[in-house]
Amino acid sequence: MLGAIEAGGTKFVLAVGPSPERITARHTIPTRDPETTLAEAAEWLAGQGGITALGIGSFGPVELGRTSPRWGFITTTPKPGWADCDIAGYFGGVLGVPVGFDTDVNAAALAEHAASGSAGGSLAYLTVGTGIGGGLVLDGQPVHGIAHPEVGHIYPRRHPEDRDFPGTCPSHGDCLEGLASGPAIMARWGMSLSHLPADHPGHAIIAECIAQACHVLFASVAVEDVVVGGGVANTPGLVERVAQRARELDAGYLPGTARHRVIRPRLGSEAGITGAMMLADGAAKA
Amino acid sequence: MLGAIEAGGTKFVLAVGPSPERITARHTIPTRDPETTLAEAAEWLAGQGGITALGIGSFGPVELGRTSPRWGFITTTPKPGWADCDIAGYFGGVLGVPVGFDTDVNAAALAEHAASGSAGGSLAYLTVGTGIGGGLVLDGQPVHGIAHPEVGHIYPRRHPEDRDFPGTCPSHGDCLEGLASGPAIMARWGMSLSHLPADHPGHAIIAECIAQACHVLFASVAVEDVVVGGGVANTPGLVERVAQRARELDAGYLPGTARHRVIRPRLGSEAGITGAMMLADGAAKA
Numbered sequence: 001m002l003g004a005i006e007a008g009g010t011k012f013v014l015a016v017g018p019s020p021e022r023i024t025a026r027h028t029i030p031t032r033d034p035e036t037t038l039a040e041a042a043e044w045l046a047g048q049g050g051i052t053a054l055g056i057g058s059f060g061p062v063e064l065g066r067t068s069p070r071w072g073f074i075t076t077t078p079k080p081g082w083a084d085c086d087i088a089g090y091f092g093g094v095l096g097v098p099v100g101f102d103t104d105v106n107a108a109a110l111a112e113h114a115a116s117g118s119a120g121g122s123l124a125y126l127t128v129g130t131g132i133g134g135g136l137v138l139d140g141q142p143v144h145g146i147a148h149p150e151v152g153h154i155y156p157r158r159h160p161e162d163r164d165f166p167g168t169c170p171s172h173g174d175c176l177e178g179l180a181s182g183p184a185i186m187a188r189w190g191m192s193l194s195h196l197p198a199d200h201p202g203h204a205i206i207a208e209c210i211a212q213a214c215h216v217l218f219a220s221v222a223v224e225d226v227v228v229g230g231g232v233a234n235t236p237g238l239v240e241r242v243a244q245r246a247r248e249l250d251a252g253y254l255p256g257t258a259r260h261r262v263i264r265p266r267l268g269s270e271a272g273i274t275g276a277m278m279l280a281d282g283a284a285k286a
Numbered sequence: 287m288l289g290a291i292e293a294g295g296t297k298f299v300l301a302v303g304p305s306p307e308r309i310t311a312r313h314t315i316p317t318r319d320p321e322t323t324l325a326e327a328a329e330w331l332a333g334q335g336g337i338t339a340l341g342i343g344s345f346g347p348v349e350l351g352r353t354s355p356r357w358g359f360i361t362t363t364p365k366p367g368w369a370d371c372d373i374a375g376y377f378g379g380v381l382g383v384p385v386g387f388d389t390d391v392n393a394a395a396l397a398e399h400a401a402s403g404s405a406g407g408s409l410a411y412l413t414v415g416t417g418i419g420g421g422l423v424l425d426g427q428p429v430h431g432i433a434h435p436e437v438g439h440i441y442p443r444r445h446p447e448d449r450d451f452p453g454t455c456p457s458h459g460d461c462l463e464g465l466a467s468g469p470a471i472m473a474r475w476g477m478s479l480s481h482l483p484a485d486h487p488g489h490a491i492i493a494e495c496i497a498q499a500c501h502v503l504f505a506s507v508a509v510e511d512v513v514v515g516g517g518v519a520n521t522p523g524l525v526e527r528v529a530q531r532a533r534e535l536d537a538g539y540l541p542g543t544a545r546h547r548v549i550r551p552r553l554g555s556e557a558g559i560t561g562a563m564m565l566a567d568g569a570a571k572a
Contacts, residue, residue, distance in 0.1 A: 146509070149508055220420065220422070220507065255346070255348075
């Protein structure tokens with residue numbers, strides 16, 4: 001039996017099942033302080049009986065370096081209490097099973113890649129919600145580099161009608177997250193994107209920001225698909241606008257252009273927990 | 287004996303040697319039409335005697351898909367006569383040896399990665415010259431995605447003093463290549479960057495463009511090093527300016543930030559041909 005945790009800043013989604021494609025029980029708990037949250041998650045997982053490996057897709061930043069003594073830690077997060085939290089070590093110790101560990105968005109990218117049916121393909125998963133993050137799978141493997149991708153913090157070129165907003169990112173001001181995350185949209189217009197009138201320029205402004213990120217991913221690593229998930233991405237028509245604008249930005253130039261797709265998650269909101277199940281499966285086989 | 291070709295739009299550099307680190311003979315020929323150029327290159331290589339494998343790092347776009355019938359082709363280049371040129375197939379046929387093939391910038395990235403001594407590390411090689419291109423090595427392997435990286439065609443955020451220049455890229459206007467390549471600099475100011483006075487705003491404008499690309503590579507794939515080569519990068523002080531500006535853009539945020547470096551090529555102008563020798567070595571062992 002595989003166990004899985006999608007560890008988010010607001011909630012932890014827990015699941016068990018015999019294979020990544022088959023979740024037989026699930027449970028969601030609110031994210032509070034680490035002690036309370038981790039203990040409650042471990043109790044539920046232990047109560048399912050017979051877990052042989054666990055996968056965790058976690059909010060970050062996290063340490064993924066296999067040779068680091070801090071592998072499996074949430075590291076420098078501003079979330080109160082959670083900095084330097086040894087989340088993988090905790091569950092490995094309490095449950096006594098091998099643990100697969102990656103970022104929440106790399107887990108989602110793994111699951112979306114598997115769902116695409118493209119064995120050797122390349123895919124990015126972009127989540128646009130409370131924050132903006134990106135996961136990346138190249139040739140079937142999640143990308144870590146020397147840490148992990150943080151594509152939410154690139155600086156998109158500003159839309160011509162969007163010159164003045166200073167952005168909300170405490171580190172970067174008007175990076176992608178500072179311009180187009182849920183809180184940035186709220187700070188700009190006092191409501192969510194899906195509540196703005198259909199003819200409001202905000203729709204084109206946010207689509208431009210996200211399309212710039214898609215173009216960066218197509219141009220810099222030649223992914224086939226950019227999957228756009230997260231709460232903001234549920235705004236009707238947004239992903240279609242982004243896809244159209246990304247095509248315009250490329251202008252048919254890039255060598256992979258005919259195969260580029262900007263799409264909604266094939267797995268919907270199941271991508272993250274399914275990816276965590278895949279991490280468990282990998283740990284079981286390691 | 288390994289043979290290698292660095293196939294550029296202006297010249298072909300040819301080399302042979304017993305290992306990638308040891309080039310024992312080299313020859314440079316001007317790039318003319320494919321028939322003349324390829325025949326002259328093949329004649330010189332055949333004359334060196336006993337080549338057992340060939341590596342080619344080529345200008346692009348190229349086809350790298352191993353299952354494609356057009357693997358080893360230069361594909362849609364606007365360079366007269368060179369579109370749909372089966373460059374790997376030509377040399378494999380004439381010389382009767384296995385051929386390793388990649389982009390010129392992936393070859394350079396491979397060689398710079400080897401020179402860095404970081405076995406599992408991640409590195410990008412950016413060339414800023416007649417065009418702007420990028421190669422990428424992650425976990426020791428060159429990145430292809432579904433085609434190959436073309437990071438010269440992202441849209442950098444414009445410098446505040448650089449709002450008006452429309453750019454020179456026929457496809458994108460003011461993409462990175464359209465703003466900061468050698469021909470773009472010439473079109474802007476009528477001279478090369480190294481001929482502009484030291485207090486000319488052009489230095490900051492070009493550094494800003496290239497630093498945006500470095501930040502994109504740090505944020506999207508978490509490379510450790512961005513190596514900046516090419517003719518424009520030889521401008522005194524430019525790479526140092528780019529490194530400084532990239533640090534400012536990151537603001538200490540990214541999880542790998544302490545290890546990020548923007549540097550000049552460790553191998554100087556030898557990166558491309560050394561990488562092509564490495565491709566030959568890989569083909570010999572395949």
